[in-house]
Amino acid sequence: MLKYIVPFILFIILAVLLAVGLTLKPGDIPSPFINKPAPAFFAPKLDAPDVKLATVDLKGKVWLLNVWASWCASCRAEHPVLNQLAQQKLAVIVGLNYKDDPDDAKNWLARLGNPYTVSIMDREGRIGIDWGVYGVPETFVVDKKGIIRHKHTGPVTSEDVQKTLLPLIAQLLVENS
Amino acid sequence: MKYFAAVYLLFASLAVLAGVEYREFANPRQQEIYETLIKELRCLVCQNQTIADSNADLAADLRRQVHEMVQQGKSKEDIIRFLTDRYGDFVLYNPPFKPLTLLLWLGPLLFLSIGLISVFVIIRRKKTQAVAVLSAEQHEKIRSLLEEGDQS
Numbered sequence: 001m002l003k004y005i006v007p008f009i010l011f012i013i014l015a016v017l018l019a020v021g022l023t024l025k026p027g028d029i030p031s032p033f034i035n036k037p038a039p040a041f042f043a044p045k046l047d048a049p050d051v052k053l054a055t056v057d058l059k060g061k062v063w064l065l066n067v068w069a070s071w072c073a074s075c076r077a078e079h080p081v082l083n084q085l086a087q088q089k090l091a092v093i094v095g096l097n098y099k100d101d102p103d104d105a106k107n108w109l110a111r112l113g114n115p116y117t118v119s120i121m122d123r124e125g126r127i128g129i130d131w132g133v134y135g136v137p138e139t140f141v142v143d144k145k146g147i148i149r150h151k152h153t154g155p156v157t158s159e160d161v162q163k164t165l166l167p168l169i170a171q172l173l174v175e176n177s
Numbered sequence: 178m179k180y181f182a183a184v185y186l187l188f189a190s191l192a193v194l195a196g197v198e199y200r201e202f203a204n205p206r207q208q209e210i211y212e213t214l215i216k217e218l219r220c221l222v223c224q225n226q227t228i229a230d231s232n233a234d235l236a237a238d239l240r241r242q243v244h245e246m247v248q249q250g251k252s253k254e255d256i257i258r259f260l261t262d263r264y265g266d267f268v269l270y271n272p273p274f275k276p277l278t279l280l281l282w283l284g285p286l287l288f289l290s291i292g293l294i295s296v297f298v299i300i301r302r303k304k305t306q307a308v309a310v311l312s313a314e315q316h317e318k319i320r321s322l323l324e325e326g327d328q329s
Contacts, residue, residue, distance in 0.1 A: 029221060032265040039263075099234065125238045132263040134221035134235055 046119035078155035086115035095119035
């Protein structure tokens, strides 16, 4: 009897491990920034390059940093979801226009709608490196104290908005700054 | 003449394809740091390549970052800390030895010992079985069969 039970148990263990392996997303690298202060930036705005936006300007607000580019196909897929989120006016959405041509970026927003409270330019990808960006689009949620509370890699779906982003934003809005 | 032109163009185009990055260093020591570092850092887009091997945009940006920091005289440890602060330990091809990576480092040793112990147990079990199985009667039978075989 043992002769059959041992291989059977081993098979079950292997099957469970493989099943867990199937659900893992190796593309999702845990961000070391969760619950750490957001890296500071001081970057030109997309629509007014002479004016710069700094992280301190956003202190006391719950804000999202969404990394996007006009050359990024998944950003296009994500765009309607962001437009919808922006309509609810719950949080400031800062767009980090990553390694993009400003004209292409402005055209893109004019054509597809602009969900961003403000977009800043990162033409050389340096702010991206500071924030540990490795795949566009990425979305960070920052609380009133300037602490990163959540990171989403890849396009945000409406399910992600309903299940993760909105509850988190609601929670952060009632926290003290 | 046409032939030479063709050969020249062929090689010229190859040089363009290779896309060699030209980097300047103040001294050979800095170049050494740069070259060892880019072979130890993972490209996060194409996860099984180092940033030295990868053609991804991010890998090129990270090479630029490493080069700039080397030129500023930063040490290897400084640069590694800069990148792990931003991308986590995943950016390192050689994961650090710490509680979280214990199984990763000691796993092979663990599996080897499980294998060795199993082999040992199986061999021992076989040995004792082989000795115990034959009775005196069976020994007798074997001998008679062998003798029979000799006669024929």
